[in-house]
Amino acid sequence: MKIVKHSGDVVDFEPEKLRKSLMKSGADSLIVDDIVNKINKEIYEGIATKHIYxxxxxxxxxxxxxxAARYNLRAALQLLGPAGFFFEKYIARLFSAEKYEIRNNLILQGRCVSHEIDVLVKKNDVIAMVECKFHAGREAASDIKVPLYVLSRFNDLKGKEHVIFSKEETVSKCWIVTNNRFTSDATEFAKCSGMSLLSWDYPKNDNLKTKNDIDCLYPVTCLTTLSIAEKDKLLILDIILVKEIMNNSNCLEKIGLSAARIKNVLKEVRELSRCVLKL
Structure with a gap:
């Protein structure tokens, strides 16, 4: 059976691939098998993957x-747009969860020009700049032009002293993060140039997918019990991660939810705060 991907490519339907993606949602194997069997009976030649999803x-x-929220993760990351401001905050939260010190949106003077940096992180006295590349479209990829451009900015900044966290410090490492994917030439250039990349599926065992499932770092945009408008209100209140609602449930009152709806949302929040993968 042939199906049509978001990109327009026509490929064979692979039930096992669907099964693996469903298993990552935290559902047990009996439920997953039942869903795969139902979809197997319903698909037809030329069906779009978005309809299967x-x-x-x-x-x-x-x-x-x-x-459903875990299964919806990639789409949830796209809701951190449209400009990517909240995606930058989300990435900062991911680094903070890994014990980095964080600074957002600083302007640093390079040797030639000044640069606005999305996120600056510090760990073990090493300071890195983090450039976030947000894509609203699912199929968009960051190609080699991205690391070429970011490397030129990094080279202008590195070795020069800045007041970043508490004293005169230097930027000595560079990250590029995207919610989608990097092309193969982008990853090869970045590796050769000593830059670190993070995307939806890169590096293989430490990407956005695995970081979410291992550390429960789900964005509030994945919650299925809230409307898009309500999710936007939480983001404006600087509630970026689902787990941040656990100790700040009054934020749900602030966005106008009834007591009954708050109960439903908190149930989903508690379930998402139980991670489904372990290292």
């Missing part, structure tokens, strides 16, 4: 909102 999402949601 929508059907799988709906079936998962009937079992548990948290399963």
């Amino acid at each position: 929508k059907r799988a999402f709906g079936l998962l949601k009937k079992e548990a909102n948290s399963h």
Whole structure:
């Protein structure tokens, strides 16, 4: 059976690939097998992958909102736009969870020109600049032009002293992060140039997908019990991660939810705060 991807490419339908993606939602194998069997009976030649995803999402949601939320992660990252400001905050939270000190949106003077840096992180006395490349479209990829451009900015900044965290410090490392993917030439150039990359699926065992499932770092935009407008209100209140609602549940009152809806949201929050993968 042939299916059509978001990019327009026509590929074979692979039930096992669907099964693996469903298992990452936290649903047990019996539920996953049942969903795969139902979708197997419903697909037809030329069906779009987005329709398969929508059907799988709906079936998962009937079992548990948290399963659907995890399955919805990539789409949830796209809701951190449209300009990517909240994506930058989200990435800062990911580094903070790994015990980095964080600074957002600083302007640093290089040898030639000044640069606005999305995120600056510090750990073990090493300071790195983090450039965030947000894509609103699912198929967009960061190609070699991105690390070429970022490397030129990094070279202008490194070796020059700046007041960043508490004293005159220098930037000595560079990260590029995207919610989508890097092309192969972008990853090769970055490796050769000593730059670190982080994307939806790169590096293989330490990417945005695995960081979320291992450390429960889900963005609030993945919650299935909230509308898009309500998620936006939480982001404006600087509630970026689902787990931040646990100790700040009054934020749900601030965005106008009823007591009954707050109860439903908190149930999903508690379930998402139980990680499904372990190192």
